[in-house]
Amino acid sequence: MDDLKKEPTYIKTFSSDELALSTKNLSVLYGGTIQKLFNVSLGFKKNAITALIGASGSGKSTFLRSLNRMNDKVATVKGNIIFHGLDVNKPNINVYELRKNIGMVFQKPNPFPKSIRENITYALKADGQKDKQKLDQIVEESLRAAALWDEVKDKLDKSALALSGGQQQRLCIARAIALKPEILLLDEPASALDPVSTAKLEDTLKQLRSRYTMVMVTHNMQQASRISEYTAFFHLGHVLEYDVTSNVFTNPKGRITEKYIQGSFG
Numbered sequence: 477m478d479d480l481k482k483e484p485t486y487i488k489t490f491s492s493d494e495l496a497l498s499t500k501n502l503s504v505l506y507g508g509t510i511q512k513l514f515n516v517s518l519g520f521k522k523n524a525i526t527a528l529i530g531a532s533g534s535g536k537s538t539f540l541r542s543l544n545r546m547n548d549k550v551a552t553v554k555g556n557i558i559f560h561g562l563d564v565n566k567p568n569i570n571v572y573e574l575r576k577n578i579g580m581v582f583q584k585p586n587p588f589p590k591s592i593r594e595n596i597t598y599a600l601k602a603d604g605q606k607d608k609q610k611l612d613q614i615v616e617e618s619l620r621a622a623a624l625w626d627e628v629k630d631k632l633d634k635s636a637l638a639l640s641g642g643q644q645q646r647l648c649i650a651r652a653i654a655l656k657p658e659i660l661l662l663d664e665p666a667s668a669l670d671p672v673s674t675a676k677l678e679d680t681l682k683q684l685r686s687r688y689t690m691v692m693v694t695h696n697m698q699q700a701s702r703i704s705e706y707t708a709f710f711h712l713g714h715v716l717e718y719d720v721t722s723n724v725f726t727n728p729k730g731r732i733t734e735k736y737i738q739g740s741f742g
């Protein structure tokens with residue numbers, strides 16, 4: 477901890493016009509007292525991919541899950557999460573509506589045990605969309621956007637569970653996109669995938685970047701440097717460095733960041 481106090485921190489900031497989402501002094505406590513995230517203030521640029529990196533247990537997922545209130549039932553989240561000028565960390569926020577705007581893709585692909593088509597239409601139908609033509613159109617658009625359409629267009633009514641892991645993960649992206657979110661949170665989306673599926677997933681994310689703001693936890697530093705424009709380095713629940721990705725990887729400002737990038741711990 478003493479090391480941490482001496483460590484220089486550098487946090488890149490954006491103008492409010494450039495921001496899709498930001499946090500102010502976000503802190504997370506588990507069990508009411510065990511603090512695992514400390515006053516994190518970060519802003520995410522619109523239509524860019526931001527990578528969250530750091531050693532295991534540094535708080536990346538804790539932070540990410542807080543952004544769309546996935547931590548509500550497991551932790552106390554203090555501070556502000558600003559989305560469209562509104563603090564969405566307030567109790568009166570409709571969390572269901574929030575998650576339509578800030579979607580999430582998890583580490584392990586988790587399609588519903590339903591058909592490929594139903595995976596996409598399930599939430600839309602629950603939301604009141606009954607028009608079959610409109611639903612078909614969204615199924616196609618979402619699968620195309622997730623670069624999966626060509627692989628599944630002839631088997632839309634077959635079980636999603638019969639797809640490969642990589643295809644399932646792209647289906648989960650399509651499912652999130654179908655709700656037309658502005659932001660996609662991705663928690664190590666490629667960690668369960670083989671290198672070929674990982675490359676396809678990365679291509680998909682690169683294609684989506686012009687339309688969505690993405691925040692992605694990754695352990696894979698090559699992946700962060702391949703596809704993200706900005707990178708935040710987490711250490712023991714603090715963000716020590718947040719900058720353009722190439723700066724973080726080639727010219728880190730802090731000693732701890734440098735050691736992590738060099739692979740000395742993590």
Ligand SMILES: Nc1ncnc2c1ncn2[C@@H]1O[C@H](COP(=O)(O)OP(=O)(O)OP(=O)(O)O)[C@@H](O)[C@H]1O
Nearest residue numbers: 506507512530531532533534535536537538539550
């Ligand atoms: N539901 C929970 N209850 C109690 N402690 C938790 C919970 N979830 C996470 N933690 C603790 O919070 C700390 C940060 O965990 P978190 O999963 O956010 O780290 P991470 O950087 O994402 O790690 P990894 O890269 O291994 O996924 C860890 O000490 C972890 O044990």
